[in-house]
Amino acid sequence: MTENEKQPRGVAELISIVEALIFVADEPVSAKTLADVLEEDRETVEAAIEGLVKEYETREGGLQLRSLAGGWQISTRTEFHEEIRAFLKTRPSAKLSLAALETLAVIAYKQPATVPEILEIRGVQSASAIKTLLDKRLIVSKGRKETVGRPMQYGTSKDFLIQFGLKDLSELPSIEDFEDLAQ
Amino acid sequence: MEQQTEQLTFDFHTERANIVSESRDEIKLELGKFAGPLDLLLYLIKQEQANIFDIPIARITDEYLKYIRLMKSLDIALAGDFIVMAATLIEIKSKMLLPRELTHELDEEIEDPRQELVDRLLEYEKFKSAAQMLYSRATVEQAVFTRGQIESDENNAETNATVFDLITVFQKILARHKEEVQMEIRREEMSLSDMIKAMQQRIFQTNELNLLDFFREISTRSEIVLAFIAVLEIVRTESVKLLQEKTFGDIILRKA
Numbered sequence: 001m002t003e004n005e006k007q008p009r010g011v012a013e014l015i016s017i018v019e020a021l022i023f024v025a026d027e028p029v030s031a032k033t034l035a036d037v038l039e040e041d042r043e044t045v046e047a048a049i050e051g052l053v054k055e056y057e058t059r060e061g062g063l064q065l066r067s068l069a070g071g072w073q074i075s076t077r078t079e080f081h082e083e084i085r086a087f088l089k090t091r092p093s094a095k096l097s098l099a100a101l102e103t104l105a106v107i108a109y110k111q112p113a114t115v116p117e118i119l120e121i122r123g124v125q126s127a128s129a130i131k132t133l134l135d136k137r138l139i140v141s142k143g144r145k146e147t148v149g150r151p152m153q154y155g156t157s158k159d160f161l162i163q164f165g166l167k168d169l170s171e172l173p174s175i176e177d178f179e180d181l182a183q
Numbered sequence: 184m185e186q187q188t189e190q191l192t193f194d195f196h197t198e199r200a201n202i203v204s205e206s207r208d209e210i211k212l213e214l215g216k217f218a219g220p221l222d223l224l225l226y227l228i229k230q231e232q233a234n235i236f237d238i239p240i241a242r243i244t245d246e247y248l249k250y251i252r253l254m255k256s257l258d259i260a261l262a263g264d265f266i267v268m269a270a271t272l273i274e275i276k277s278k279m280l281l282p283r284e285l286t287h288e289l290d291e292e293i294e295d296p297r298q299e300l301v302d303r304l305l306e307y308e309k310f311k312s313a314a315q316m317l318y319s320r321a322t323v324e325q326a327v328f329t330r331g332q333i334e335s336d337e338n339n340a341e342t343n344a345t346v347f348d349l350i351t352v353f354q355k356i357l358a359r360h361k362e363e364v365q366m367e368i369r370r371e372e373m374s375l376s377d378m379i380k381a382m383q384q385r386i387f388q389t390n391e392l393n394l395l396d397f398f399r400e401i402s403t404r405s406e407i408v409l410a411f412i413a414v415l416e417i418v419r420t421e422s423v424k425l426l427q428e429k430t431f432g433d434i435i436l437r438k439a
Contacts, residue, residue: 023330024333026332026333064327073329074329074330075327075328075329076327076328076329077327078323078326078327081325081326081327081328084328088328092322092325093325095318095321095322096318096321098218098222098314099218099219101314101315101317101318102218102219102310102311102314104314104317105310105311105313105314105316105317106310108313108317109310109313121303121306121307121310122218122219122221122307122310123219123220123221123264123268123303123307124218124219124220124221124264125263125264163321163324164317164320164321164324165320165323165324165327166320173316175309175310175313176309178308178309178310178312178313178316179305179309
């Protein structure tokens with residue numbers, strides 16, 4: 001089929017194609033990327049995604065379609081994790097240490113955050129925690145801060161959003177919300 | 184301390200210090216892990232059921248120092264930050280013992296020596312809760328699975344670099360060296376283990392090593408032969424992979 005004789009796709013067809021593409025994508029795929037590949041309007045693709053979301057909701061199958069890290073991803077529903085683990089013969093992977101999680105929290109909320117800023121809040125040197133987070137690609141360096149000592153700045157990565165199931169950073173509860181919780 | 188705890192997993196609810204038994208001047212502790220001095224301090228304040236806005240500094244300082252001494256006696260490496268906090272506590276304690284200066288105007292608010300510490304504790308506590316939130320999120324996410332990776336050239340560059348590919352590369356290099364006019368001035372015998380060591384060093388420095396580049400740096404024929412054997416030996420014994428991105432492309436040694 002050449003460019004010229006391209007038939008406009010029907011809504012149902014587009015929904016199916018969108019589903020197929022989201023399925024094969026390694027990472028959450030954005031509506032924009034899908035629109036570019038399919039040479040469709042972004043609105044049309046977004047409408048198709050919305051249709052697909054509804055299908056998934058109505059069907060209540062083993063899979064879910066969710067918005068993650070600025071894109072869309074097909075994954076299993078949480079309810080079936082035990083059966084899936086039994087089948088895959090896997091165990092939950094090693095969790096982050098308390099130190100690493102705290103450091104990650106500081107970086108997530110204060111980004112771009114420098115080592116001295118993290119030290120100030122945590123009251124402890126966090127070099128090895130930062131290294132762990134960098135190794136796990138949860139944080140990325142964001143250049144140096146133009147201040148005394150030009151410390152390296154860190155921010156969270158796309159992998160952070162994916163691994164913590166976040167649409168974007170705004171989905172994190174506000175840090176002030178933890179004030180009441182802590183009391 | 185951080186160094187040690189780093190590789191371990193933890194649970195917010197169990198891996199905590201527990202006071203096993205307590206008598207008048209003896210305190211027995213089950214040691215848990217603290218993320219830092221602020222974490223320990225918060226824990227002690229909770230244990231003492233003290234109000235964070237009105238910390239009984241003398242009592243908390245004593246408890247803190249007890250804890251530090253205990254950790255020391257158990258030879259637990261203490262991060263310097265724990266000592267800094269001990270010093271801060273003692274400083275606050277002594278400031279509170281001093282009589283308030285009379286030179287202050289009556290209506291002037293005299294700052295509580297504890298204020299800065301309280302502010303830090305409150306700030307830290309927020310991030311501690313945020314860390315807990317991240318922990319729960321990550322736990323939920325571990326119950327979600329995406330499909331396995333679809334094999335493609337991109338994610339599986341480990342196309343079989345066979346012995347024949349290696350020999351081809353080897354021959355290319357040999358041929359080039361034949362053309363060069365050799366001027367051997369010194370005779371340096373390199374052993375196979377030297378060659379393996381050299382190669383390992385390069386791989387561990389940069390994580391990967393382009394074999395063609397490595398061979399290019401070698402000047403003598405016997406060393407090239409050694410290098411070739413070294414490659415085979417390293418692949419056999421070490422956790423390294425041979426990668427060839429495309430057919431007839433350069434062969435790369437990479438740490439697995």
